[in-house]
Amino acid sequence: MTPVRRKRLIIVVVIVAGVAIAAALGLQAFRKNLLYYFTPVQVAAGDAHVGQRFRMGGLVAMGSVQRSPGSMTVHFTLTDMQKSVPVVYTGILPDLFREGQGIVVYGTLDKQGLFVAQQVLAKHDAKYMPPEVAAAIKKAKAAQQAQIAAKAAS
Amino acid sequence: MFIWFHKLASPPYFYKFAGILAPWLAWLSLLVIAAGLYGGLWLAPPDYQQGDGFRIIYVHVPSAWMSMFIYMVMAVAAAIGLIWRMKLAHAVSAAAAPLGASFTFIALVTGSLWGKPMWGTYWVWDARLTSELILLFLYVGYMALNHAFEDRRTGDRASAILALVGIVNIPIIHYSVKWWNTLHQGATVFFGPRAEMPPSMYIPLFIMIIGFMVYFAAFILKRLQVEVLQRERNTAWVRALVAKS
Numbered sequence: 001m002t003p004v005r006r007k008r009l010i011i012v013v014v015i016v017a018g019v020a021i022a023a024a025l026g027l028q029a030f031r032k033n034l035l036y037y038f039t040p041v042q043v044a045a046g047d048a049h050v051g052q053r054f055r056m057g058g059l060v061a062m063g064s065v066q067r068s069p070g071s072m073t074v075h076f077t078l079t080d081m082q083k084s085v086p087v088v089y090t091g092i093l094p095d096l097f098r099e100g101q102g103i104v105v106y107g108t109l110d111k112q113g114l115f116v117a118q119q120v121l122a123k124h125d126a127k128y129m130p131p132e133v134a135a136a137i138k139k140a141k142a143a144q145q146a147q148i149a150a151k152a153a154s
Numbered sequence: 155m156f157i158w159f160h161k162l163a164s165p166p167y168f169y170k171f172a173g174i175l176a177p178w179l180a181w182l183s184l185l186v187i188a189a190g191l192y193g194g195l196w197l198a199p200p201d202y203q204q205g206d207g208f209r210i211i212y213v214h215v216p217s218a219w220m221s222m223f224i225y226m227v228m229a230v231a232a233a234i235g236l237i238w239r240m241k242l243a244h245a246v247s248a249a250a251a252p253l254g255a256s257f258t259f260i261a262l263v264t265g266s267l268w269g270k271p272m273w274g275t276y277w278v279w280d281a282r283l284t285s286e287l288i289l290l291f292l293y294v295g296y297m298a299l300n301h302a303f304e305d306r307r308t309g310d311r312a313s314a315i316l317a318l319v320g321i322v323n324i325p326i327i328h329y330s331v332k333w334w335n336t337l338h339q340g341a342t343v344f345f346g347p348r349a350e351m352p353p354s355m356y357i358p359l360f361i362m363i364i365g366f367m368v369y370f371a372a373f374i375l376k377r378l379q380v381e382v383l384q385r386e387r388n389t390a391w392v393r394a395l396v397a398k399s
Contacts, residue, residue, distance in 0.1 A: 008237045016318055023322045027333075035335050036280040057335060094274030096203060104337055121274045124204075126339040128351040134202030 037104045040083035048109075056085065056115060057104040057123065065099055078105060078115070085109070089117040096122035163242050165382045166391040172375040172382075179372035186365035193358030201355075210268045212359060216366040218261040221289060222324050224254035224370060228296070229321040232314035242378075244310035245385060247317055248300055249377035253370060255293035262286060273337060281330035282338035285323060292320040306385065 001009070037057035038048040048054045061084060064077035073090045076099075087105055097103060102123035107116045129137075161167050194212035201208035228250040235243035265283070266276045277283065296313050303309035331340040343350045386392045 005237055012233050012236055012318060015315065016321060019319045020322045023326070027326070036278065036337055037335050039335075092274075095207070095271050096273070098203075119274070121278065121337055122272060123337055124272060124339040126342040126350055128208060128342065128355050129202045130199030130352065130354070131202045132199070133352070 039080045040078060040085050041080055043085065043109070044083045051108070053106065053108050053118070055104055055106045057102065058085075060097070060099050060101050060103055062099050078103070085113065085115050087115040087117050089120050091120070093120055094122040096124060101125070163240060165241065165386050165389075168242060169379055169382050169395075172379050176372050176375040176379070179368055179375065183365055183369035183372055186361060186368055190358050190361035190365050193361060198355045198358055199352075204272060207268065207271060210264050212362050214261060214264040214268065215359060216362045217257045217264065218286070219363055220366050220370060221254060221258035221261050221286070222327060223367070224250050224257060225289065225292070225317075225321070225324055227374075228254060229317045232317040235310060236314050236318075241385065242382070244307075244314065245378055245381040246374070247296075247314060248310070249374050249381045251293050251296045251300070253373060253377070255290060255297070257366075258286065258290040258293060262290065278337045280336040280338055281334040282327065282336045285327040285330050288323055289320075289327060292316070292323060296320075 037055035040056065040058050042048060043056055048056070056078060058078040058080040061077040061079045064075075066075045067073075068075075071090070072092070073088065074093065075086065075088050077084045078087050079085075087107075089105065089107075097120065102125060104121040104123060105115060105117040106119040106121070109115050162171060190212065195209055198209070200206050228247045231243045231246035231250065234240055235247065262283075265286075269278075270276050296316055299316055300309045300313040303312065330336060331338055344356050383392060
């Protein structure tokens with residue numbers, strides 16, 4: 001490699017490395033602002049700005065979804081398996097919303113600790129399966145649980 | 155082999171070589187994409203929670219993959235052009251940018267259309283979506299800068315530096331779903347005991363990615379022919395070529 005080319009190579013490497021370091025430092029500084037949502041644990045720890053609108057992400061707790069008949073209001077509990085927050089929402093829910101699904105809610109936390117959501121977004125879990133397989137897994141799980149229950153009873 | 159490589163970098167030889175290879179690759183890509191679409195839209199089973207809606211993955215994921223891959227091609231070619239002052243390298247960057255921008259646009263639009271029913275929104279400003287949008291702006295910025303100068307070589311060098319600087323965005327896009335809480339899901343695991351997608355679904359996906367890669371190869375060669383002709387328009391060989399036709 002000629003000296004001129006080596007010099008140009010070094011300049012290119014220095015530019016890329018410099019920008020990479022600058023980007024890394026910048027992103028580090030904005031770490032918290034880049035979070036799209038807070039988890040219930042972070043909310044309990046006081047990381048989120050309570051009183052202002054913010055986003056909270058977690059799983060819809062199993063068996064917690066209650067629909068009020070005659071209206072579009074839904075009550076459910078959002079959990080990250082350590083802390084839970086009750087949520088109320090009025091409106092159309094996305095297709096992926098169901099119990100056990102990861103979702104993101106946007107709204108405010110009131111004084112009683114109830115999260116009043118203005119928007120509910122569902123998060124996809126990046127899992128794909130044919131419906132027959134999903135049904136078979138569900139059946140197998142139910143059979144397993146029945147077996148455990150039978151063992152416990154005897 | 156090395157001599158052949160050197161010969162390939164000479165514009166008249168490359169022009170001929172690209173002219174022969176491009177149509178074959180174009181037909182091959184059509185075939186592979188048709189096979190991938192058939193596998194993805196007919197043979198693959200519907201998803202247990204998204205139904206048939208998941209099938210947009212067969213366009214979305216290959217486009218998103220190409221948007222990042224083409225940027226790497228563009229940036230590496232820009233670096234070669236800057237360091238070795240190779241004429242063809244800058245032409246590669248210039249030819250790749252519109253293709254990359256198109257794939258980025260397709261990835262953003264298909265993702266948005268999927269997001270409305272599944273997530274409940276067309277757009278959110280999470281780290282993945284925002285960094286992919288920045289990628290689109292980088293491509294557009296590259297194209298604008300490349301054509302902003304009277305002298306083509308100045309434009310080539312200025313835009314090459316932009317392409318190099320922008321490469322830091324590629325790992326940010328890729329790891330954004332790991333580094334931050336995003337609404338966009340993380341990468342799906344395809345293989346091993348914790349696989350999250352069955353072969354009947356991922357084989358068409360991989361075929362589509364290969365098809366898009368071949369499509370890119372065919373059309374960058376075609377675009378490069380045009381670039382080479384434009385850049386070499388005052389040379390004897392182009393004049394001879396025009397006189398012949």
